[in-house]
Amino acid sequence: SAVISQKPSRDICQRGTSLTIQCQVDSQVTMMFWYRQQPGQSLTLIATANQGSEATYESGFVIDKFPISRPNLTFSTLTVSNMSPEDSSIYLCSVELGGYEQYFGPGTRLTVT
Amino acid sequence: EDQVTQSPEALRLQEGESSSLNCSYTVSGLRGLFWYRQDPGKGPEFLFTLYSAGEEKEKERLKATLTKKESFLHITAPKPEDSATYLCAVQAGSGGFKTIFGAGTRLFVKA
Helix, strand or coil: CCCCCECCCCEEEEECCEEEEEEEEEECCCCEEEECCCCCCCCEEEEEEEECCCECCCCCCCCCCCCCCEEEEEEEEECCCCHHHHCCCEEEEECCEEEEEEEEEECCEEECC | CCEEEEEEEEEEEECCCEEECCCCECCEEEEEEEEEEEEECCCCCEEECCCCCCEEECCEHHHHHEECCCCEEEECCCCHHHHHEEEEEEEEECCCEEEEEEECCEEEEEC
C-alpha cells in the first residue's frame, strides 16, 4: 500500500478565487489520479496525472478550470480555478500500484461561498 | 457504456445480523473489481480486488465474491464499527483502463 497526504484538509473560499491542493505520496508512483466527490455522491474522475506527460482530463473537466502539475513521482497538485459554489466538494487524490487497485488520500473538503 | 450499480442504497442491520451488498456491472473486458470502505469525512480505504469469476476474498467479517455479472460483499455478524459506506468499482480493458465507481451502499449497524 501507500501513505498519501493532502493539503489543505479543508478550506472555505470566496467565489472567483483559486485554490491549489497538494498530494504527497510516501513512495514513487507512476499513476496518480484526481477525483471529485460531491455531497452524498460517489467519486468522479477529474484527470489522470502521470509523471512526465500532460494530464489526461475526463469529459466535463478542462485544464483551464482544473490545472494539474506532476513535477515528480511523489507529488502532484490540483488547482480549482475561478471557483463557484458548484465547485464545493471533496477532492481526492489516489495512486495506482501494481494490482490495479487505487489508494486514496484523506481528501480536501472545499466550500465555496 | 460501462456501468456499475450498487444495491441497496442504504442498509440498516442489527449487530450480529448477517447480510450482503450487491454490485452489478457491465463492462468490456474486466481487469479488476474493487471494494472500498469509506467513513464520513475520509478517503476510501481499499478492501479487496477480484480479478475473475469464481474468485473469493475474505477479511475479518467481510467476504467478497465475483460472478460474470455481479459481486457480493457478505458481512457476517456485523458490529457497529462496520458502519460505513461501501463502494464498488471496476476497471475495464476498454476506455484506457479507467476505474468506474458505483454510488455506494451506506451500511448502518445498530448495537
